[in-house]
Amino acid sequence: KAGVTQTPRYLIKTRGQQVTLSCSPISGHRSVSWYQQTPGQGLQFLFEYFSETQRNKGNFPGRFSGRQFSNSRSEMNVSTLELGDSALYLCASNPGFYNEQFFGPGTRLTVL
Amino acid sequence: GDSVTQMEGPVTLSEEAFLTINCTYTATGYPSLFWYVQYPGEGLQLLLKATKADDKGSNKGFEATYRKETTSFHLEKGSVQVSDSAVYFCALSQASGGSYIPTFGRGTSLIVHP
Numbered sequence: 764k765a766g767v768t769q770t771p772r773y774l775i776k777t778r779g780q781q782v783t784l785s786c787s788p789i790s791g792h793r794s795v796s797w798y799q800q801t802p803g804q805g806l807q808f809l810f811e812y813f814s815e816t817q818r819n820k821g822n823f824p825g826r827f828s829g830r831q832f833s834n835s836r837s838e839m840n841v842s843t844l845e846l847g848d849s850a851l852y853l854c855a856s857n858p859g860f861y862n863e864q865f866f867g868p869g870t871r872l873t874v875l
Numbered sequence: 876g877d878s879v880t881q882m883e884g885p886v887t888l889s890e891e892a893f894l895t896i897n898c899t900y901t902a903t904g905y906p907s908l909f910w911y912v913q914y915p916g917e918g919l920q921l922l923l924k925a926t927k928a929d930d931k932g933s934n935k936g937f938e939a940t941y942r943k944e945t946t947s948f949h950l951e952k953g954s955v956q957v958s959d960s961a962v963y964f965c966a967l968s969q970a971s972g973g974s975y976i977p978t979f980g981r982g983t984s985l986i987v988h989p
Contacts, residue, residue, distance in 0.1 A: 805980075805981045806919075862969075866911075866918035868918045869918050
């Protein structure tokens with residue numbers, strides 16, 4: 764099976780812009796989670812989608828949003844980018860009721 | 876809430892040295908415990924896991940034992956290689972409304988010199 768894929772792998776944006784990141788889970792996986800990884804804060808949970816519904820949400824401002832499509836692919840959007848949003852954004856999938864996460868390679872976002 | 880504490884790095888070792896990375900946790904209930912590894916430029920991948928007390932997870936020469944009495948899940952390897960250089964994350968998860976959202980430690984960087 765193909766692994767979790769994320770596009771693009773690298774992005775450079777300027778403050779105030781918005782960005783959309785994409786994640787394709789492993790075939791058959793219905794849960795997709797997003798994480799932000801920074802040197803200062805480590806790995807922080809953003810949100811989880813399951814069968815097109817947000818099932819869990821972390822403690823991030825409303826500028827961070829996401830959605831999931833009927834084929835389980837997911838997107839996350841960050842509006843009004845700030846310098847502090849520079850991070851590696853990781854997507855992970857699992858079958859749905861499973862305690863292991865399968866991670867993609869991440870999207871490295873740089874905000875200038 | 877749940878939390879995971881792991882030793883700060885970097886841990887620097889010579890090839891064939893013994894590795895221990897300490898991890899302790901705080902959780903209500905009975906979580907599953909994990910070690911994930913992140914190689915440079917990549918996402919995290921599961922290294923090993925244990926789902927109940929006294930379980931030992933093992934993979935690629937790495938081992939960790941779920942110790943409920945000390946709330947610990949220390950990672951060990953008898954002889955490290957240069958290729959083991961990576962960042963290691965200890966994590967726990969338990970069911971909440973059907974989800975298993977993991978709580979991660981801050982990560983420990985391991986550098987192995989030839």
